[in-house]
Amino acid sequence: xxxxxxxxxxxxxxxxxxxxxxxxxRDWALAAFEDALSMSSLERPDIDALIVAxxxxxxSLQLNPASVLAGDLGLIGASTMRVxxxxxxxxxxxxxxxxxxxxxAIRHVAVVxxxxxxxxxxxxTVKSLYSFSFDAWVDGMTGVxxxxxxxxxxQSFMNRVAVNSHHLGQVTRQNRANAMHNPRAHLGRLHxxxxxDESPMIATPYRRLxxxxxxxxxxxxxxxxxxxxxxxxxxxxxxxxxxAASDTVHLGARSDAGEFAAKRLAMQRACRExxxxxxQINIAEVYDAYAGAQLQxxxxxxxxxxxxxxxxxGCFSPGGNCPINLSGGLMxxxxxxxxxxxxxxxxxxxxxxxxxxxxxxxxxxPRYAVADxxxxxxxxxAVTLLAGxxx
Amino acid sequence: xxITHTLNLDYQLQPGWLEPYVQGLLQGNAxxxxxxxxxxxxxxxxxxxxxxxxxxxxxxxxGEAHIVSRCDGSDGSYALVQFKGADTRAVVQLKGMVQLKGMVQLKGMxxxxxxxxxxxxxxxxxxxxxxxxxxxxxx
Ligand SMILES: [Zn+2]
Numbered sequence: 092x093x094x095x096x097x098x099x100x101x102x103x104x105x106x107x108x109x110x111x112x113x114x115x116x117r118d119w120a121l122a123a124f125e126d127a128l129s130m131s132s133l134e135r136p137d138i139d140a141l142i143v144a145x146x147x148x149x150x151s152l153q154l155n156p157a158s159v160l161a162g163d164l165g166l167i168g169a170s171t172m173r174v175x176x177x178x179x180x181x182x183x184x185x186x187x188x189x190x191x192x193x194x195x196a197i198r199h200v201a202v203v204x205x206x207x208x209x210x211x212x213x214x215x216t217v218k219s220l221y222s223f224s225f226d227a228w229v230d231g232m233t234g235v236x237x238x239x240x241x242x243x244x245x246q247s248f249m250n251r252v253a254v255n256s257h258h259l260g261q262v263t264r265q266n267r268a269n270a271m272h273n274p275r276a277h278l279g280r281l282h283x284x285x286x287x288d289e290s291p292m293i294a295t296p297y298r299r300l301x302x303x304x305x306x307x308x309x310x311x312x313x314x315x316x317x318x319x320x321x322x323x324x325x326x327x328x329x330x331x332x333x334x335a336a337s338d339t340v341h342l343g344a345r346s347d348a349g350e351f352a353a354k355r356l357a358m359q360r361a362c363r364e365x366x367x368x369x370x371q372i373n374i375a376e377v378y379d380a381y382a383g384a385q386l387q388x389x390x391x392x393x394x395x396x397x398x399x400x401x402x403x404x405g406c407f408s409p410g411g412n413c414p415i416n417l418s419g420g421l422m423x424x425x426x427x428x429x430x431x432x433x434x435x436x437x438x439x440x441x442x443x444x445x446x447x448x449x450x451x452x453x454x455x456x457p458r459y460a461v462a463d464x465x466x467x468x469x470x471x472x473a474v475t476l477l478a479g480x481x482x
Numbered sequence: 483x484x485i486t487h488t489l490n491l492d493y494q495l496q497p498g499w500l501e502p503y504v505q506g507l508l509q510g511n512a513x514x515x516x517x518x519x520x521x522x523x524x525x526x527x528x529x530x531x532x533x534x535x536x537x538x539x540x541x542x543x544x545g546e547a548h549i550v551s552r553c554d555g556s557d558g559s560y561a562l563v564q565f566k567g568a569d570t571r572a573v574v575q576l577k578g579m580v581q582l583k584g585m586v587q588l589k590g591m592x593x594x595x596x597x598x599x600x601x602x603x604x605x606x607x608x609x610x611x612x613x614x615x616x617x618x619x620x621x
Contacts, residue, residue, distance in 0.1 A: 113483055152487065228500055229526045233575050233609040239560045242553040243573060247562070292555035343562055343571030344528055 093331035093365045093459075093478050097192040100199075100324040101131030101313035102437035106275045107306040107425030109209040116151055116207040117163050119309035123430075124164050124203050127311040127437075131199075132323040138313070139197045140170045144184035144204035146177060146428035149220050151207055160203060169201075177224050177466025178380065179335075180204065181310065181432025182473035185462075186333040188314045189475075198319040204433030205309035208426065217305055224467055226340045238302060238381070240342055240468045242294035245383035247349030253399060254386050259301050260284050261402050262382040263422065269409065270419025272450035277306045277425030301382040306425030310434035325480070328443040330436075331459075332365025332476035334358060340470050353472035354391035354465060361461075361474045369393035372476075373413055373457035374442050376435035378465050379420040388463055389415070392474070409451060417442065417451045432464035436475055443479035458482040497608075502540040503527050507610065510602030512543040514568055525568040526610070543567045545600035547574070547612055554581060563598070563612060574610040577601060 103126025105119045120143075128135070141164065143157040153159060157171040174184035181204035188200040208217060223231040225240060249255065263282060270276035282300060290299040314330070315321065336356035342348045362368055369392060377392065379385035386398055394413055395401040407415040418424045418438045421431060439460035441447040458479050465472045497504040503526065506513030515527035519535035525543060530536050543565050550571060552561035559576040579598050598612035 152489070226526070228495075228497070228504075228608070229610070230573060232607045233560075233573065233611070234558070235560055235573055235575070236557040238555075239553055239557050240573065242555075243551060243560065243562045246551045246553065294553040294555045294557045294560070296553075297555070339528070341526055341528070341570070342573055343526075344524060344532075348562060348571070 093367055093482065095317045095329040095331060096333065097189045097314040097330045098317060098320045098324065098327050099312055099330060099436070099440040099477065100133070100315045100321050100327045101127035101129070102440050103127035103130070103311045104275055104434045104437050105309045107277045107308035107427055107430070110307045111210065116205050116307070116309065117160065119307065120160050120203050120205045121163055123309040123311035124201060127201065127313045131313040131315070132321045133199055133313060135165050137199050138166055138169050138201045140191055140200045141166050142184045142188050142200060142202045143171070143173045144175070144180040144202070144429040144433060145173060146175060146180050146206055147220060150211060150217070152211070164201070164203070166201065176471045176473070178378065178428055179432060179464045179466035179471045179473045180429045182435065182462060182464035182475060183335065183432070185312060185433060185436045185475055186335060186473055189330050189333050192314055192316045198316050200314045201311060202314065202433055203309065203311045204430040206427040206429040207307050208428055209305045209307045214305055229341065236294070238297055239294045241381045241384060242297045244342060244348050244468055245296065245381070245387065247347060248383065248387050249349070251347065251349055252386070252390060256296055258386060258399065258402055259296065259382040260287050262379065262385045263287055263301055265408055266379060266416050266420045266423040269417050269451060270423025272448050273419050273424055274448070276419045276423050277304050278423050279419060297381055297383070303380050303421035303426045306427045308425060308427035308430050310430040310437050312433055312437050312440070326444055328440045328477050328479050330475055331478045332361040332367070333474070334360025334364065335473045336360065337472070338470050340467060342468055349387065351387050351391040351465070351469040351472070353469050354388060354463065354474065357472040357474040358392045361476045365476045367459060367476065372459045372461050374417070374439060374453070374460040375413055375415045375463065376418060376438050376460070377415055377420065377463040379416060379422050380426065382422065385415065385420065392461060392463055409453070414453065417447070432462065432473065435462040435464060436477070439477045443477055456481060499529060500527065504608040506542070507608040508602060508606070510545070510600055512545045512565055512600045513540050514543050514565070516541045522569045523567060524570045525565050526572055528570065547572070547598055547600070549579070549596045549598070552576065552581070561612065572610055574612040577611055577613040579612060579614060
């Protein structure tokens with residue numbers, strides 16, 4: 092039995108989309124936090140620490156966002172910090188919360204991930220800023236986009252694993268179809284393959300529909316020390332393992348440009364801490380910034396020994412052995428960067444407790460889930476393992 | 483309603499330890515890092531070698547590189563390339579490097595031997611740009 096590191100006693104996820112209603116990232120952060128707090132059955136004075144995940148001051152035009160959100164959330168007096176690790180910011184914030192709990196100094200932590208990645212700046216500006224997520228002095232100055240780096244990495248992956256455009260289509264159709272049942276999702280769609288094949292080519296082999304959208308949104312989790320588990324949250328799931336790792340930032344300096352080595356290492360560390368193996372995992376929310384990145388994640392996390400066969404057999408579909416991205420993932424649910432990893436953890440917690448959207452909730456309660464997030468071209472990886480109360 | 487606010491940022495970046503690399507690129511020269519311990523050559527330069535050695539020296543490469551794999555589309559044409567004399571690969575922008583006939587879109591082009599040369603960027607930014615040799619037909 093895996094040892095509990097922290098209880099996930101409350102979660103909140105706002106809609107992920109492009110906001111046009113005049114609301115701000117501070118409103119979304121509050122909405123997500125209040126949902127999480129309400130579910131936790133805790134009160135504001137119980138929260139000892141606030142950890143904010145937000146990728147970029149360029150998006151929010153707010154330096155030191157945790158100080159502002161502490162006020163907006165009614166948590167003045169709590170210790171505050173901001174955690175940033177590119178796309179992994181949210182998951183790293185969850186893990187920072189777990190480590191605070193493990194220190195023994197903190198009873199309850201609120202983790203809030205938020206980013207206005209869609210409505211505040213033009214898509215072109217956000218894309219230009221993203222291109223500084225790699226080595227700004229090398230890739231950034233060359234003008235390489237995120238999609239280009241992911242495309243080159245996926246091409247290398249295809250040299251090792253026999254996946255092709257058919258599999259990219261499968262992932263795209265599945266994630267967007269899952270998102271149809273998630274009322275918070277940005278891009279729930281029933282794609283036909285020709286629609287995907289005819290969408291504009293961004294960087295071979297990635298077409299527009301193989302990419303995740305830019306979204307606004309927030310997510311929150313309330314983590315509690317096992318000995319301070321709120322009485323009303325006996326069935327709350329737990330975080331049992333966390334692992335993080337890094338890789339060289341230059342794709343060309345890696346021994347295999349298609350291998351997400353940092354993710355593999357992070358997963359090994361998380362499994363070691365939890366005392367479980369990848370084979371025991373029943374549910375996965377993985378970082379699908381691009382359709383191929385999901386296949387690379389399945390490989391690095393060790394969720395399959397034959398990805399093509401398992402895709403064709405529906406192992407990763409709802410009803411399969413290990414459904415992946417039931418939320419729709421980044422491609423379907425959306426990708427407000429700082430919120431992404433927090434939402435993945437929140438989704439896993441809801442699924443483990445049997446509280447997820449009824450069309451997506453597996454019939455038998457899953458025991459273990461993995462929330463997998465990365466930043467850069469998997470330069471920073473964070474993998475968190477959760478267990479249901481019955482595990 | 484929205485609050486309209488414009489921010490203009492003009493950076494004066496100082497290249498620090500990367501100065502030889504940046505200066506080289508601006509003149510169209512490939513200046514790489516050679517590890518003092520294991521002699522591996524990285525381009526773009528890696529500050530601490532995979533062997534953990536922190537000491538190295540700057541060495542000039544010919545600037546010739548062959549394309550390992552490339553991608554094309556609305557984000558432009560870029561490639562993972564191997565510079566002659568380097569032990570690491572680089573991601574470069576392609577200028578005038580027309581895709582060879584028979585190159586399979588969905589497969590890494592490991593067999594490709596298409597060769598290009600580092601070109602000085604037209605802008606003042608130290609971009610990695612690969613182009614055909616001057617005067618050479620690109621088809
Ligand atoms: Zn060395």
